[in-house]
Amino acid sequence: MKPAPFEWHAPDSVEAALALKAAHGDDARFLAGGQSLVPAMNFRIAQPAVLVDLNRAPGLGTIAQDAEGALRIGAMARNARIERDATARGSHPILAEALHEVAHPQIRNRGTLGGNLAHADPASEMPAVMLALGARFLLRSLRGAREVPAEEFFLGPLATALGPDEMLAEIRLPPLPPRTGTAFLEVARRRGDYAMMGVAAVVTLDADGRCTHARIACCSAGPTPMAAPLAAAALEGSRLEEADIAGAAALVRQEVDPMGSVHASPAYQRHLAGVVAARALRLAKARAA
Amino acid sequence: MSARVAVTVSVNGTTHRREVEPRLLLSDFLRHELGLTGTHVGCEHGVCGACTIRLDGAPVRSCLMFAVQADGHAIATVEGLAPAPGRLSVLQEAFRDAHALQCGYCTPGILMTVSAFLEETPDPTEEEVRHALSGNLCRCTGYQHIVDAVLLAARRLREG
Amino acid sequence: METRHIGRAVTRNEDARLLAGRALFVDDVELPGMLHAAFLRSPHAHAEIRSVDVAAARARPGVVAVVTAEDLGAYWKPGPLLVPPPPIPGVVFRQRCQVPLARGVVRHVGEPVAMVVAESRYIAEDALADIVVDYAPLPAVGDLEAALAPGAPRVHADLPDNIAAEVRQAKGDYAAARARAAHLVRRRFRYDRGASIPMETRGIVAAWDAKADRLTVWDTTQAPVVIRNGLAAMLGLAESQVRVVAPFIGGGFGPKIMMFYPEEMLVPWAALRLGRPVKWIEDRLEHFFATTHERGQIHEAELALDAEGRILGVRDEFLMDTGAYDPYGLTVPLNSQCTLLNCYDIPAYESRFRAVFTNRTLVSPYRGAGRQHGIFVIERLLDAAARELGLDRVEIRRRNLIPPDRFPYRNEIIYQDFAPLTYDSGDYAALLDKALAAIRYERFLSEEQPRARAEGRHLGLGIVCYVEGTGIGPYEGAKVRVQPSGKVTLATGIGTQGQGHFTVLAQVVAEQLGVDVRDVEVTTGDTDQFDWGVGTFASRGAVVAGAATHEAAAAVRAKVLKAAAEHFECAEADLVLADGKVSIAGVPERAITLGELARLANPLRGAVKPGTEPGLEATRYFGPEMGATAAGVHAMVIEVDAETLRPTIHRYVVVHDCGTVLNPLILAGQIQGGVAQGIGNAFFERLVWSEDGQLLNASLADYLLPTSLDVPRMELHHTVTPSPLNPLGTKGAGEAGAIPVGALFAQAIEDALDLPSRGIEIAEIPLSPSRLWEIVHGGG
Known part of the structure; x- marks a missing residue:
């Protein structure tokens, strides 16, 4: 399990990295934390001819709130740092909650949020969290920059809207309104494994405890992270009573399209979608109050 | 190439x-x-x-x-890890005293994980120790003695 | 005899090296000019090989050799049969041993087709991609029952079907027992494939020293002496020309004793041919295909009982997946066959098994080695019988336990050592009582479970019994020598993979020679130090090598006392042997160190008396007349999330009897580790195959070893009925922990979810939340 040979570049600026990617296109892969790419290379499932290592390009690791209150996370911010970052924990506590389920500390010490999202594994927790938070991604290339909403970014298993010359440079998370509760829950075989089913839930209540806005997204639930817009819509206007949550959970079960794995049959995954969605919604509601 | x-x-x-x-x-x-x-x-x-x-x-x-x-x-x-040749660190000693290794193959990785964990969490609970160890597989011990060793090392380090 | 070392919780002699990162493992061996091997392995479960083109691989810079079956010439032949068929009337056994490199046909995914030797492992792997093999895929045999259907594809085309072996054994008259039975319980059980997955994969380094005319092989084997002997024979060398070293080994659990793995035949051969050292380290991906598996069996069993729940007899018929070749013989199914009778007095038994060739990786013993299947079958039958008879599950077991006055108890069925199994000693009711008290059985039934149910929580309890035949022959040996430094060396032929032999065997020596355990230096697994022996398997190391060590140390003790008596001109009875010296009782200032005595016993001038030997050294062998039988009871309280079907273990109790305890700390480690593997086997680990014989979860991300969060804290208790079969009274303990866990999980989960009241029973291992969900919701 040794990687095939490759040409290695470690540019010292984002611009140089973009130039290399533009020059090599699909023959080149960006190397971020390497926690998904390097195993794939060790198995020789991935054999990129060129690696553009982003670890020496400054400016990609910032975590900060912008003037509008949105949280901006540089693509190379390590997951362990995001997990501990006071700003991120304050503005979007679901990040730390979900990151805690991403593999193990040794992996999160190295792995980056940008790398995780660009890898676009539908079993991964963070793409679903991005859908639930309404994230927007800043994609950069020599041609310029564009912002893509999370729901348009994930196109299929390991497939994204990134062009061959583009880099996912920054993740932008809009601020959560007051009385918003979030929760990420999953059922995995073991701590740190990809979930058999995971659900990110975001609910906003008005002063009367009525749900004004909800978002639900699931991982390991289909070819991409799967939003459950019908379930979310059904909750809006409700008081998130048990019957409302049960109704939404039933819709989530219909909205997911699990593919099954060696660990879980699609039927069991679909069942779990309802179970986990209900639990996540209860938790989000409690946190919103 | x-x-x-x-x-x-x-x-x-x-x-x-x-x-x-x-x-x-x-x-x-x-x-x-x-x-x-x-x-x-x-x-x-x-x-x-x-x-x-x-x-x-x-x-x-x-x-x-x-x-x-x-x-x-x-x-x-x-x-x-050892402070000097022929000596063991507090953590290594605790692993020996608690019989926290059998074949010893996973042990170096576990020691490196735990050495960082105890710097951040000097007074851990058993549950915290088990979480900290969960990214290191051991096939021999069933982990119980490793957990014991980490708790023992934490106590000794705290007591100086 | 007052013991000062045996039975003490001595910390380990070997730990300082391991903890400092200084212990030598096979992959740590670095030699000048060393080359690296990689293997091209079949991507097909079953295929004809039409051609192999290695020209491009040979031309790659850095590649030194590419070897196919054709290149091996006369060296190409199937490996030896490690364990011949047992002397049982009517036994059918078809020997089809693995070959070093496939020729004409591949029979499982991962079977080696070519070997590349290059300047680095990286280059060797590059060259694998250069090799072009033209395969014509053939239909693959996977499912055990389909393999026996008429017209099924055959793994070995020269055989009429896929039956590798068939064995019938019986005791008593089952037909008569059945005829007078008040109740019959008939069930079908399935146990699926798993793998041992030691943290260190296999590896070999071989170096030919042309000047010394000697081959040295570092091998991750559990049986270095047998490998040495076999390699010498295969390579046409004298045994004295081959040194096999099994240094520190990163876990074995059985599969590291399979002989010969193709790589074990080829790497030494390549080192000889190329005149340069060659290293091969199995990577984790290879390990999933190239190292042996275990566990696949399907049982149809029937239990005949009288009206009071006493067992009149058992009939069992099972299929066992042996993989594509069967060099390890019938150890696993024989263990299943014998151990099914467990700790119960069962007067009549009829058992037939058929071992079945499949297009899958070979099967050889893995911790428990078939015993868990037998235990699963009988314990599950008893659970069902208890329900049908309205008996408590503990009561039905108690009524059938072999009473303490029946030992030695004749199980009668031929065991893996080819002798009818006899249980040497035991007190099974005492084990059960201790377990019941520890798990608080009555309180659980009367308070805990009802209270939990009232709260909508699903708590269940499991309690199961097991026996394990351990410490089988034929023999092991030990050489003990007092060094002039006063330190004592011990060498034995077994290999060690973490069992603490460097400490436990040192305790046995220290006990006899009155030295500090730290002053006993133990060598295992180096044929230059000791080259008689069989290996570490079947929970036999501490029992058999331990007894040989005891005998050798006792012989040295006699020499020490004799020499000291001559030195002091006193009677041996007046001497005290302690603290590394011999002194005269009551006159502690008249003392001589063991080191000084060793020097006196090896003079440079003057004569060693005729009929005596120089030095303070003895070599002794021990061969038990039969294996010693350990026993135990495991009990567990589990909570199952009824929505997700995920279990949480709240309490886990082990009560174990392995005779005399040599070192309670190390014993606890063995038991705990065994339970952890049992938990993996019961709930996490399953090799998943596609229809066409592809393994779908060949990574540690998808083959799930339990983590520190999946294995609970265990409460250990012991009872001691010493074995009469060896001087120390020990029984083996290495495998016990793993044996009953499948049966325990099945019972506890049924109990937690109250499945039997819904007509649902658990009849298979391994389980998983997904599989449980299917079972509970009628997915069969």
Whole structure:
């Protein structure tokens, strides 16, 4: 399990990295934390001819709130740092909650949020969290920059809207309104494994405890992270009573399209979608109050 | 095949300079270029944790990094844990006293994980210890004695 | 005899090296000019090989050799049969041993087709991609029952079907027992494939020293002496020309004793041919295909009981997946066959098994080695019988336990050592009582479970019994020598993979010679130090090598006392042997160190008396007349999330009897580790195959070893009925922990979810939340 040979570049600026990617296109892969790419290379499932290592390009690791209150996370911010970052924990506590389920500390010490999202594994927790938070991604290339909403970014298993010359440079998370509760829950075989089913839930209540806005997204639930817009819509206007949550959970079960794995049959995954969605919604509601 | 690249790393306080192929895994570099065979390799896909080292203080999988990426960084491996030749650190002693190793193959990675964990969490609960250990697989012990050893080491370190 | 070392919780002699990262494992061996091997392995479960083109691989810079079956010439032949068929009337056994490199046909995914030797492992792997093999895929045999259907594809085309072996054994008259039974319980059980997955994969380094005319092989084997002997024979060398070293080994659990793995035949051969050292380290991906598996069996069993729940007899018929070749013989199914009778007095038994060739990786013993299947079958039958008879599950077991006055108890069925199994000693009711008290059985039933149910929580309890035949022959040996430094060396032929032999065997020596345990230096697994022996397997290391060590140390003790008596001109009875010296009782200032005595016993001038030997050294062998039988009870309280079907273990109790305890700390480690593997086997680990014989979860991300969060804290208790079969009274303990866990999980989960009241029973292992959900919701 040794990687095939490759040409290695470690540019010292984002611009140089973009130039290399533009020059090599699909023959080149960006190397971020390497926690998904390097195993794939060790198995020789991935054999990129060129690696553009982003670890020496400054400016990609910032975590900060912008003037509008949105949280901006540089693509190379390590997951362990995001997990501990006071700003991120304050503005979007679901990040730390979900990151805690991403593999193990040794992996999160190295792995980056940008790398995780660009890898676009539908079993991964963070793409679903991005859908639930309404994230927007800043994609950069020599041609310029564009912002893509999370729901348009994930196109299929390991497939994204990134062009061959583009880099996912920054993740932008809009601020959560007051009385918003979030929760990420999953059922995995073991701590740190990809979930058999995971659900990110975001609910906003008005002063009367009525749900004004909800978002639900699931991982390991289909070819991409799967939003459950019908379930979310059904909750809006409700008081998130048990019957409302049960109704939404039933819709989530219909909205997911699990593919099954060696660990879980699609039927069991679909069942779990309802179970986990209900639990996540209860938790989000409690946190919103 | 791509050209060799110069790497300068500090390992356990000693600076090493080598020229290596970019594809050389850091785990192979430590073991076979530097002869530091205390770091073990169990899966080469980042799951088992046997190859865990500390990179600038943080535990990471050395099988998921290329040696060239370690250029300019400081690495700590199991060989650097003991305070002096022929002596063991408090953590290592606790592992012996609690019989926390059998075949000993996973042990170096566990020691590197735990050494960082105890710096951050000097007074852990058993539950916290079990979480901290969950990224290192051991096939021999059933973990109970490892948990005991970590709790024992924490107590001894706190009591000085 | 007052013991000062045996039975003490001595910390381990070997730990300082391991903890400091200084212990030598096979992959740590670095030699000048060393080459690296990699293997091209079949991507097909079953295929004809039409051609192999290695020209491009040979031309790649850095490649030194590419070897196919054709290149091996006369060296190409199937490996030896490690364990011949047992002397049982009517036994059918078809020997089809693995070959070093496939020729003409591949029979499982991962079977080696070519070997590349290159300047680095990286280059060797590059060259694998250069080799072009033209395969014509053939239909693959996977499912055990389909394999026996008429017209099924055949793994070995020269055989009429896929039956590798068939064995019938019986005791008593089952037909008569059945005829007078008040109740019959008939069930079908399935146990699926798993793997041992030691944290260190296999590996070999071989170096030919042309000047010394000697081959040295570092091998991750559990049986270095047998490998040495076999390699010498295969390579046409004298045994004295081959040194096999099994240094520190990163876990074995059985599969590291399979002989010969193709790589074990080829790497030494390549080192000889190329005149340069060659290293091969199995990577984790290879390990999933190339190292042996275990566990696949399907049982149809029937239990005949009287009206009071006493067992009148058992009938069992099972299929066992042996993989593509069967070099390890019938150890696993024989263990299943014998151990099914467990700790119960069962007067009549009829058992037939058929071992079945499949297009899958070979099967050889893995911790428990078939015993868990037998235990699963009988314990599950008893659970069902208890329900049908309205008996408490503990009561039905108690009524059938072999009483303490029946030992030695004749199980009668031929065991893996080819002798009818006899249980040497035991007190099974005492084990059960201790377990019931520890798990608080009555309180659980009367308070805990009802209270939990009232709260909508699903708590269940499991309690199951097991026996394990351990410490089988034929023999092991030990050489003990007092060094002039006063330190004592011990060498034995077994290999060690973490069992603490460097400490436990040192305790046995220290006990006899009155030295500090730290002053006993133990060597295992180096044929230059000791080259008689069989290996570490079947929970036999501490029992058999331990007894040989005891005998050798006792012989040295006699020499020490004799020499000291001559030195002091006193009677041996007046001497005290302690603290590394011999002194005269009551006159502690008249003392001589063991080191000084060793020097006196090896003079440079003057004569060693005729009929005596120089030095303070003895070599002794021990061969038990039969294996010693350990026993135990496991009990567990589990909570199952009824929505997700995920279990949480709240309490886990082990009560174990392995006779005399040599070192309670190390014993606890063995038991705990065994339970952890049992938990993996019961709930996490399953090799998943596609229809066409592809393994779908060949990574540690998808083959799930339990983590520190999946294995609970265990409460250990012991009872001691010493074995009469060896001087120390020990029984083996290495495998016990793993044996009953499948049966325990099945019972506890049924109980937690109250499945039997819904007509649902658990009849298979391993389980998983997904599989449980299917079972509970009628997915069969």
